[in-house]
Every structure is written in C-alpha cells, then in structure tokens.
Amino acid sequence: xxxxxxxxxxxxxxxxxxxxxxxxxxxxxxxxxxxxxxxxxxxxxxxxxxxxxxxxxxxxxxxxxxxxxxxxxxxx
Numbered sequence: 001x002x003x004x005x006x007x008x009x010x011x012x013x014x015x016x017x018x019x020x021x022x023x024x025x026x027x028x029x030x031x032x033x034x035x036x037x038x039x040x041x042x043x044x045x046x047x048x049x050x051x052x053x054x055x056x057x058x059x060x061x062x063x064x065x066x067x068x069x070x071x072x073x074x075x076x
Contacts, residue, residue, distance in 0.1 A: 014041075023047060027074070046070075 002015040014024060024030070024043045033040040042048065049066050 029073075 002018055004012045004015065006012055018024070022043050023045045029044040031042045031044055033042065046067070049063060
C-alpha cells in the first residue's frame with residue numbers, strides 16, 4: 001500500500017510507482033468515485049476509454065466524442 005499526505009489545499013501526490021503503472025502523466029485527467037467508505041481515483045487515459053468503449057451501446061460514437069474532447073483540451 002502506498003501513502004501520501006493531503007496538503008493544505010487538498011492536493012495529494014500520486015506515488016511514482018502508481019503513476020508509471022497506470023500511465024498517469026502531467027495533464028492526465030482523473031475521476032473520483034465514492035464507494036461506501038472509500039474514494040476511488042481512476043485515471044482517464046486513452047487505454048481506459050478504449051476498455052470501456054461499447055458499454056453505453058453507442059457503437060463507438062461516445063468514444064469518438066471523448067477522444068475529440070481530449071484532443072481539444074490538449075490543444076489548449
């Protein structure tokens with residue numbers, strides 16, 4: 001188990017070994033989920049988006065929209 005300390009601003013550093021394992025780089029967006037008494041942080045990487053493609057029954061339209069949105073954000 002890895003540990004981190006919450007800063008005064010509520011920031012948490014993700015340990016390097018976990019960033020490498022999950023492909024988290026500068027600018028990677030993450031989502032937060034609550035599950036009973038836990039907080040789950042999930043990186044929104046291209047690999048994750050591809051893995052969930054099809055679960056919404058949109059035949060890839062949602063994936064394409066998400067990829068276009070990420071491209072626009074990177075251009076900023």
